Amino acid sequence: MKLLVLHTPKGGSGKSTVAREIAVAASLAGRNVAMADLDPQGTTAGWYRRRQAEAPALVRWSPGAPLEALEGAGLDWLVVDTPPATPPFLPALLAQADAVLVPVRPTPDDLLAAAPIARSLARCPSWAFVLSQVPPRSRLTDGAARQLASLGRVAPAQLTFRADFPAAAITGQAAVEFTGKAAEEARALAAYAATLLGEDLNGSAS
Ligand SMILES: Nc1ncnc2c1ncn2[C@@H]1O[C@H](COP(=O)(O)OP(=O)(O)OP(=O)(O)O)[C@@H](O)[C@H]1O
Ligand SMILES: [Mg+2]
Structure with a gap:
């Protein structure tokens, strides 16, 4: 089983959204996926309560366990959503993670926080920034991607x-379950997450 963590202390940057898009996309691609919500805000747990479909599952799990x-139980992936903080369990969680994705909005405020995050992940085997909530047709994005690339790997999907x-979250769904550009982006991001985990989402699990 592979453990994928969404982490950044920066609030509202897209951890929960990216987590559920990737979890649902991987589930649609045939992986047996569960999510764990380590955020006391309960964003992912609340989303799951609104969800009709059973997959991905929501499980209780504590870092270090x-x-x-x-x-x-036959799980292929555990996708872990975390709070906008540096919680005491973070070292244990990062020690167990196979990959970490760090959502970053292309804003000066998020970019300022990126360097300390990169330092805190220096020992992680596999991690990348992922640009999130990117305004369409904005010059902000290229500059942000360049700045992030000087600090670490940047996902080629955003x-x-x-x-x-x-809108998808209203009914406990993910945009990847709709048709359109959001779904395409989510599928591409999930495929990239798979490569961070050493897998090919369109091929077989390793
Ligand atoms: N790509 C996107 N397009 C539009 N809205 C988005 C997108 N990503 C996230 N949002 C919205 O932005 C808000 C913050 O996103 P999200 O909850 O995923 O961030 P978070 O990092 O998990 O926040 P927190 O730090 O509070 O846990 C939410 O209202 C979410 O619906
Ligand atoms: Mg969240």
């Missing part, structure tokens, strides 16, 4: 600011 039970993302 063994993963055998989840592996025994999520544009699109109404489909929050």
Whole structure:
């Protein structure tokens, strides 16, 4: 089982949105996926309560706890949503993570926070920034991508600011379950997340 963590202390940058888009996309691609919500705000848990479909599952799991039970249940991926903070469990969580994605909006405020985040992830085997809530047709994005690339890897897929993302969440869905550009972006991001985990989402699990 592979453990994918969404982390950044910066609030509102897109952790929960990216987590559910990737989890649903991977589930649609045939992976057995669960999500864990480590955020006391309960964004992902609330989304899951509104959801009709069972997959991906929502499981209770605490960083540091063994993963055998989840592996025994046949899970391929555990996608972990985290709070906008540096919680005490973070070192244990990062030690267990196979990959970490760090959503960043292309704004000076988010970019300012990126350097300390990159330093805190220096020991992670596989991590990348992912541009999130990107305004369409904005010059901000190229500059942000360049700045982030000087600090770490930047996902070649990004999520544009699109109404489909929050609209899907109303019914506990992900935009990747709709048709359109948001769905295409989410699929591309999930495919990239798979490569960070050493997998090919359109091929077989390793
Ligand atoms: N690509 C997007 N397009 C439009 N709206 C988005 C997009 N990504 C996120 N949002 C909206 O922005 C807000 C913050 O996103 P989200 O909850 O995913 O961030 P977060 O990092 O999990 O926040 P927190 O730090 O509070 O946990 C939400 O209202 C969400 O619906
Ligand atoms: Mg959140």
